[in-house]
Amino acid sequence: MRKATTRIVLAVLTVAGAAVIRGLYAQPAPPSIAGDAQRGAPLFSDKYNCYACHGFDAQSGERRLVPMNYTQDGFITFVQNSPLPQMPRYPDASAQDLADIYAYIRTIPADAPAIDDVPELRDIRARQRQALGR
C-alpha cells in the first residue's frame, strides 16, 4: 500500500516536472496584444525617439534590436521598467504603443553582410588573428 502511494506521488511529480520544463523551453507564446507595424514606425521614430540610440534601422545604434530576441511581453515589461542605466524607463508608454513598436521592429530585415564580404571587417579580423596568434 505504501509503495503504491509512493509510486503515485512520484508519477505525479514527474508529470508536473515535465510540464514545468516544457513550459520553460516552449516556443514563445503568441503576442497577447495584436501589434500594428505601420503604426509602430512613427512611434519608433517620432513619438518615443527610439532611433536616437538604436538607429533608424534599429540595428546601427547602441543597443541593437535586430534580430529581436525578446518576447512581446518581455519587451513591454523591459521598456516600461528598464533596469539598465543606459535605457530610460517609459512607465507611461501604453502596452498597445509598445506592441506596435515591437511589431514594427520585427518587420525590419537584418542588414548584416558576412564579414568576408566587407573588406574593412575582414581586415580587422585578419589583424586580430595576427595579434592574438590564431
Added chain:
Amino acid sequence: VATHDDESTRSVGRRNFLKGAAAGAASALATGAAVAQQTTPAASRSNATRPTESDARADFVPPEPNPGAPLIETPGSDHMLDVLKLLNFDYVAVNPGSAFEGIHESIINHGGNRKPEILTVLHEEAGAAMAHGYAKAAGKPMMTLMHGTVGLLHASMGLFQAWADRVPVFATVGHTKNPTGTVNRPHSAQDMGSIVRDFVKMDEEPSDLEHFAESALRLYTVGRTPPMGPTLLTISAELQESAIPDASKLRVPTSLTMPSPPQGDGNAVREAARWLAGAERPLIRLGKLGRTSAGWDLAIELAELLQAPVDVGTYGSWQDFPSWHALYGSGGPDYKPDVVLGLELNDLSASVRAMRGSGGKTISICSEYLFQGHNIHDFAGYQEVDLAIAGDGETTLPQLIEEIRRVSGKDMPRLRQARGAQISTAHKTIRDRELDTARYGWNANPVSVPRMIAELARQVLRHRLRHARVGGRRARAPRARPAADRDRRGRRFQLRRRRRALDRGAPQDSVAPRDPQQSRLSCGSHARAARRESARPRHRSDRHRQRHPRSGTRLRDDREGLRRVFGRADQRPEHARTRLRTRPRARSRGRAGARRRRFPAALSRSP
C-alpha cells in the same frame, strides 16, 4: 643667440624700411579710396544689394601714418624672443591683438617667423585647443599668444581642457598696464593671471626684462614636470615695446635644464612588486600613464611580465595600451582580481570597494598625489588604497618591473602563462562578439558608428603603411644584405648627402645659424608658401619618396587584410612578413618615429 648690438645694426634698415612701407601703403590706400569714392555712381541701392568691392573699399579706414613716431631699435620683445627661442617652440597660435604687438613684430622680424612660427587663429580657444592637441601628439608644449583679458577669457575653456587632461600648454598673454583709450582700458587688469589661475599649474608676470628669462624658463619646466599642466606667462606691453635700457645687464640663458620627473619611493615600489608577483589574479588599471611612447612600451612590458589584464577604463583620452593586445580588457567576467594596480588613475574607488569585500589589495602609483589644486578639483573621494605611491607612473615603472623580475620564483613564468592564456581566450571571445555586432546596420544611412570607425581605421592604416618610417627614414624594400655592406652603404649615403649640400651652398652643419643676410620672410601662410616654393629642393628621388611607396613595395588587400608586401615573391620568414621592420637602434631616435612604430610593434606581441 645673436647679441643685441649685432642685431641693432642689422635691424635699423629693416625696421626703417617697414615704417616707410607702411606709410606709403597707407597713403596709397587713402588715395585709392578717394578715387573710388569719386568714381562710384551715386545711384541708390536696395537694402538687399550685396556690397560691391568699391563699397568695401570705401568702408575701409586706412591707418593713419605717423611719421613722427619714435623708432625703437632694440625693443624688449627682441630679448623676450631670444629667451623663448631657447624653449624650442615650433609654433605659436596667435589671434592678433594690440597687447602683444611688440612680441608679434619681433617673432616676424627678429626671429624670421621661425621657432616659433606664427599660426593665425580666429579664436583664442581654438589656439589653446591646438596647443593642447599638439602637446599630446608631439610630446612637447606649443605656445599661444593672447590679448589681455578678452583673449584670455576666450582661451580659458581651452586652457581648462588642457588642465583637466594634464597637458602642458605654454600660454602667454599681453598686458597693457597703463592703458589709454576706451578699448584698451577694459583689456587690462589688476591681476591678469587670476582669470585662469584656478586651472593653470602656475602663472607669473615678470616686472622687468631681467626676470623675464627666469619666469619663462620656470613656467616651462614646471608645466612639463608631472603632473603636467598649462602655465601662463603675462607679458607687459610696455616691457615689450620699450627699448632695452642696458643690454649688458641682460643675459639669455644658454641652456634649459629640465628636472627629472618624480619617481615613487624605492621601498614602497619593492613592496608593491612583492604583492604583484605573489598575486594569483592581478589586474592593471591605467589612467593617464603614457606621457611619452615609453609609457606605452612599459605598460606592455609590465602586463606581459605579470600576464595580467589591462583595463584602460572608459576615459578614452589617453590611449595607453593597444586594444589589439591579448591582455587588453578586464580579463572577462570570471576574472576576480586579488591585487589591483592603478597607474596614474585618480579614481580607484570601484576597485577599493571590490577589494574590501574580497580581501584583496589595491596599489596606486600616481603623480596626482603631488597635484595641488585650489578651487577646482577632479579627484574622487578619499580612497582607502592599501599602498599609495606618489610618483610619476611612467618614471616608476622601470623599477617596478625590475623588482617584480627579481622577486619572482623560477616557476612563476609558467604559472603566469596559464593565466595569460585564460585572459587571452576571454579577450578573443569579446573581440569576436564585437566584430559580429559591427556587421549589423553596415549599409545604414546615416552611417553606423562601427562602419565609420572601421573605414577611418583602414585609411589610417593605409596611410601608415605607405609612409611608415624605418630608422628615421622612409621605409624601403628590405634586401638581404650583410651588416657590413649595410654600414658601407650608410657611409656612402652620408657622403653623398654632404656633397649635395655643398653643391647647393648650404652650410655643412645642418644646425648652423642662418645667414644673417638671407632675406627675411613675411608672416603667416605666405611665409610658409614662399619657403616651400623657394627653399625646398626638388630632387626626383625626393618627389618619388613623397608620393609613392618605394619600388617593389605595394599595398595588398586580400583575405589576409590590408598590408604592405615587398615584391612579387616574398621570401622573408613569417615573423618578418607580419610586421614592419624596425632596427634596434631606432628606439633611441625621435619621438614621432617611435610613436608610429609602436602600433605595429604592439601588434606583433602576444603572451
